[in-house]
Amino acid sequence: MTDIQKGSGRRNMLKGAAVAAGAMTAPMISRAQTVSMRFQSTWPAKDIFHEYANDFAKRVNDMAGGRLKIEVLPAGAVVPPFQLLDAVNKGTLDGGHGVLAYHYGKNTALALWGSGPAFGMDPNMVLAWHNYGGGKELLAEIYKALNIDVVSRVYGPMPTQPLGWFKKPIAKVEDMKGLKFRTVGLAVDVFTEMGTSVNPLPGGEIVPALDRGLIDAAEFNNASSDRVLGFPDVVKNCMLQSFHQSGEQFEILFNKTKFDALPQELRNIIDVAVQASSADMSWKAIDRNSKDYEDLKKQGIKFYKTPDAVLRAQLAAWDKVIAAKSAENPLFKRVLESQRAYAQRAGQWQNDYMVDFKMAYNHYFGKKKA
Numbered sequence: 001m002t003d004i005q006k007g008s009g010r011r012n013m014l015k016g017a018a019v020a021a022g023a024m025t026a027p028m029i030s031r032a033q034t035v036s037m038r039f040q041s042t043w044p045a046k047d048i049f050h051e052y053a054n055d056f057a058k059r060v061n062d063m064a065g066g067r068l069k070i071e072v073l074p075a076g077a078v079v080p081p082f083q084l085l086d087a088v089n090k091g092t093l094d095g096g097h098g099v100l101a102y103h104y105g106k107n108t109a110l111a112l113w114g115s116g117p118a119f120g121m122d123p124n125m126v127l128a129w130h131n132y133g134g135g136k137e138l139l140a141e142i143y144k145a146l147n148i149d150v151v152s153r154v155y156g157p158m159p160t161q162p163l164g165w166f167k168k169p170i171a172k173v174e175d176m177k178g179l180k181f182r183t184v185g186l187a188v189d190v191f192t193e194m195g196t197s198v199n200p201l202p203g204g205e206i207v208p209a210l211d212r213g214l215i216d217a218a219e220f221n222n223a224s225s226d227r228v229l230g231f232p233d234v235v236k237n238c239m240l241q242s243f244h245q246s247g248e249q250f251e252i253l254f255n256k257t258k259f260d261a262l263p264q265e266l267r268n269i270i271d272v273a274v275q276a277s278s279a280d281m282s283w284k285a286i287d288r289n290s291k292d293y294e295d296l297k298k299q300g301i302k303f304y305k306t307p308d309a310v311l312r313a314q315l316a317a318w319d320k321v322i323a324a325k326s327a328e329n330p331l332f333k334r335v336l337e338s339q340r341a342y343a344q345r346a347g348q349w350q351n352d353y354m355v356d357f358k359m360a361y362n363h364y365f366g367k368k369k370a
Contacts, residue, residue, distance in 0.1 A: 035262065037070045037254075042081035042098035044204040045074035048224040048288060049250075052156065053097035055284075056252060056277040063269045068262070072097065081202040088253045089148045095254040100139075100154070101185030101245070107142050108186065108325050109332040112339065113154060114248035115186035116318050119343035123157030124282070125350065126247040126339075130154050133342035138335050145331065151259045153271070155278035156250035159285055163239035163306045164219030165210075165231050170239050170306065173313045182206050182218035186321060187244040193317035203229065210234045219244070222285065223292040232301050241306045243314045250281070 039057065043049040050072070057070035079087040084096045085103050100113040112118075113135070118126050129135050131154075139152055163170065164183075170176060177195035184200045191198050199215055207230040209215045217235070219242070220226055226238070252274060259267065297303065326333035 034066055035068045035266070037068070037094035037258065038073065038078075039070055039095040039097060040073045040075070040078050040084060040087070040093050041096065042075050042084050042102060042202065044229065046228045047203065048228070048285075049097075049203075049221070050074055052250065052277070052281050052284075055280065056097070056273060059273040059277055060270055063273060064266060068266050068269070070095070075202065075204055081204075085148065085150070085253065088150050088255050091255050091257065093255070094258045095252065097250065097252055099185075099248060100251050101187075101248065104185045104188075106146055106148075107331065108329055109142055109335045110139075111185035112332070112335045113139070113251075114245050116190070116246075116322070117243040117315060118247040119340050120347045120351075121247055121339070121343045122350075123159065123247045123249065125343070125346055127154065127157045127249055127278070128346065129339060129342040130249065133346075134338045135335070138331070138338060142331055142335075149256045151254040151256050153252040153254075153274045154249050155252060155274050156281040157278070158248045158250070159222060159289060160246045161221050161242060161244070161248070162219060162226075163242040163244070163310070164217050165226070165235040166217045166237050166239060167235060169237050169302070169304045170310060172307065173310055176310070176313075179217050180215045182209065182215050182220075183244060185245065186318075186325075187219075189321040189325075190244055190314060190317045193320055194313055207231060207234055222289050223296055224285075224288045227292045227296055232296060232299055236300065237302050237304065238296075239304050239306045241311065243311060243318065 039053070041050045041053040043053065053072045057072045060068060060070050075081045078093055081098065082102050082105070084093070084098050085106070087093045088096050100110045101115055104111040104115075113126070113130065121129065126135075130139070136154070139154070143150060143152065164181070166179075168175070173194070176191070179196045180199065181191055181196040182199050182201050183191055188198045188200055199209070201209055201215075201218075203220055203225070206215075206218045206220055210218055210231075211234045218231075220229065220231070226232070231238075254270075259270075262270075293303075322332075322336055326336060
């Protein structure tokens with residue numbers, strides 16, 4: 001080898017070492033620059049819903065490898081639950097976890113991502129409509145009309161919610177009349193139409209209001225949340241099945257300026273984490289809700305099926321509510337029409353294809369005839 005070749009070889013080796021060193025140090029510099037985000041949920045710290053918010057944050061934090069850290073505070077830590085959207089929009093918070101029905105006061109159409117029978121769609125089908133049937137685009141249009149600059153990720157189809165907790169079981173439609181009742185979203189209008197006096201309290205305020213007699217009855221969401229929030233301590237009767245919020249979803253919010261400033265890779269991680277958390281939440285809900293349902297029965301809580309007459313009255317009340325809201329709010333009407341079109345096609349498919357699982361359950365676990 002000539003001296004020239006030796007010199008060239010040494011220069012190439014040094015150049016290669018420099019490139020390798022750069023390749024090793026660049027990610028280390030990137031990982032050292034952690035972006036911190038302060039989130040707040042709309043749920044008490046002990047609620048399973050706040051746990052879902054933390055599950056999402058942990059998934060993002062783990063996938064980001066130290067480059068992004070989301071901290072989730074419980075309801076009220078920075079702002080009251082119903083003020084979450086404004087706080088994220090203004091940058092008081094970097095993001096949050098809640099439900100669209102809590103924004104009902106800004107535009108009634110926002111409650112259609114949770115309230116009502118959704119033309120017979122189950123929770124997962126409502127989420128399918130959002131992602132593939134035009135819901136995502138309509139939500140962005142509503143926020144734009146409200147001058148709200150946030151990034152919204154709808155996820156986490158919730159199991160159908162009970163009618164609620166009552167001092168006496170509901171046997172007929174007339175039993176609802178005159179009750180001081182807690183609910184949120186368009187369910188406020190539905191139960192008002194049915195003759196109740198509605199008070200839309202946040203989750204953490206419901207049981208204290210029941211205990212003090214400020215309300216007679218209330219609904220929140222599921223066996224796990226209802227148990228830890230203390231419903232069984234003050235009321236002993238729960239009516240299962242209802243159309244008032246039979247297909248609700250969660251919403252993860254980001255301040256748009258903060259979100260857009262993230263590198264594309266981190267934004268991709270967030271989107272993947274949303275989808276993964278959505279699936280995991282639906283599985284965890286089945287596991288935890290069923291366990292807590294059994295525990296509540298062991299504690300002496302009485303569960304009753306909501307009479308069909310009450311369910312039909314809900315549907316009749318819902319029809320009146322949506323007719324009135326559609327007449328006064330063009331965006332409400334468009335969301336409703338989009339849901340109707342999707343439900344007619346997807347619902348027909350599901351109803352025709354889906355087997356009666358209750359038949360199989362009763363075959364194995366139902367009471368056997370002597």
